[in-house]
Amino acid sequence: MKTMVFERRLSMSPTAARVILRPFLPSSDSQVSSIVQRAMALSDAEVATELHDIRNDFAFRHADFESLLEKHFELVTSRVKVGVVSRARQLLIGALFSGEYAPESAALFNPSIVPHPDQSNLVDGALRLVMSLRATGEGHISSVEFRTVTIFADGEATAIPASPFASLPIIKNSTEDAAEISFGAEVQLDERIIFPMLSVESNGIEDARFVKFSEPGLVPQYFATYTAYNGQAITPRLIQTDDFVTFRSLALFGAAVKNKGMALFPRKIGGRYAMISRQDDENLFLMYADNIRYWENTHFLYGPRHAWELVKTGNCGSPIETAKGWLVITHGVGPMRTYCLGAMLLDLDNPLKIIGILKEPLIFPEGRDREGYVPNVVYSCGSLVHAGRLVLAYGLSDSMSVIATTNLSDLLDLLLANGP
Structure with missing residues (x-):
């Protein structure tokens, strides 16, 4: 009582x-490298199309979406050699190593x-x-x-x-x-x-x-x-x-x-x-x-x-x-x-x-x-x-x-x- x-x-x-965008990197450098190589094999047109869809589906859910993708791309370059790529391809690679997490789900x-x-x-x-x-x-x-x-x-x-x-x-x-x-x-x-x-x-x-x-x-x-x-x-x-x-x-x-x-x-x-x-x-x-x-x-x-x-x-x-x-x-x-x-x-x-x-x-x-x-x-x-x-x-x-x-x-x- x-x-x-x-x-x-x-x-x-x-x-x-409400979601946050977290880096999602495999522990194996060889796996990271394989993913990057597959992204590098895409044509510029394919990169542009995929990035357009990613922006439409996810950008409105984050206050600074592209800056986060850039940071995650930088994490990738600290693990494997990427080389010089366009900003669009950088963002796509960043997205390949990102994942949303709903902290209060x-x-x-x-x-x-x-x-x-x-x-x-x-x-x-x-x-x-x-x-x-x-x-x-x-x-x-x-x-x-x-x-x-x-x-x-x-x-x-x-x-x-x-x-x-x-x-x-x-x-x-x-x-x-x-x-x-x-x-x-x-x-x-x-x-x-x-x-x-x-x-x-x-x-x-x-x-x-x-x-x-x-x-x-x-x-x-x-x-x-x-x-x-x-x-x-x-x-x-x-x-x-x-x-x-x-x-x-x-x-x-x-x-x-x-x-x-x-x-x-x-x-x-x-x-x-x-x-x-x-x-x-x-x-x-x-x-x-x-x-x-x-x-x-x-x-x-x-x-x-x-x-x-x-x-x-x-x-x-x-x-x-x-x-x-x-x-x-x-x-x-x-x-x-x-x-x-x-x-x-x-x-x-x-x-x-x-x-x-x-x-x-x-x-x-x-x-x-x-x-x-x-x-x-x-x-x-x-x-x-x-x-x-x-x-x-x-x-x-x-x-x-x-x-x-x-x-x-x-x-x-x-x-x-x-x-x-």
């Missing part, structure tokens, strides 16, 4: 119509929300948000997408419709220690897609938990912990950005860097970084570190108690600072692998001290929300507080995402009344 009444403000569903879920860096031109009481979403497509490969959302003083919310185009970034550095990517200034936020580029994340960038991190006297930064998956093993990593244009993906180090579900506090506590984590895949822990990339020690915080979370518990995003304590949205896994959302309240100065916790789920999957790619799941990667409301972004059964609100004061009072 739910403990609070939520008003659903916004929903987002996946579409297979299967699901668009597990969102997080943070204040947008640009709060200009808003009505009084409104807050512009960056919403991150986990997009999943063919082969169950996950990437990160973004949307721009505005939440108003009365709790209503609107989202800028997603562009029909989706764009990959420019890779500035692809080392696994500290990779860096950037998007052109002309690429809208909702067009930007962070797609796996490192071997450690070749099968997915999963469940990014974005948070706005502030320190006195410094420009705020945005961080996101995420799970890198290579098809066999998972690795926690950290994204850093100042503007959602340039992003760095940073490796994390230390004995405590393992498993899923790490969530950074939005500021230092006692002069140190703090993180909620789940090293053993069952219980919640608290970690402190002097360097945001090095995590060595853990302190037990909470373990499953109630029927709806007896399999395991975890966090659903970074703790939210309120006047009465750190509000932590949690998730619990119970009978039939059902995922529910819960909540706890931690002491502001000593987050190891639980001062309130819900005994019943905050939100659980019901009705049509149960049905999806992975049924019976509600899950969040980050929420915030605005105008006296908890603004909760969460995914439904690994398929779509919603934003809902509830009264913050009532929730905090309920948590404190329940006690630890």
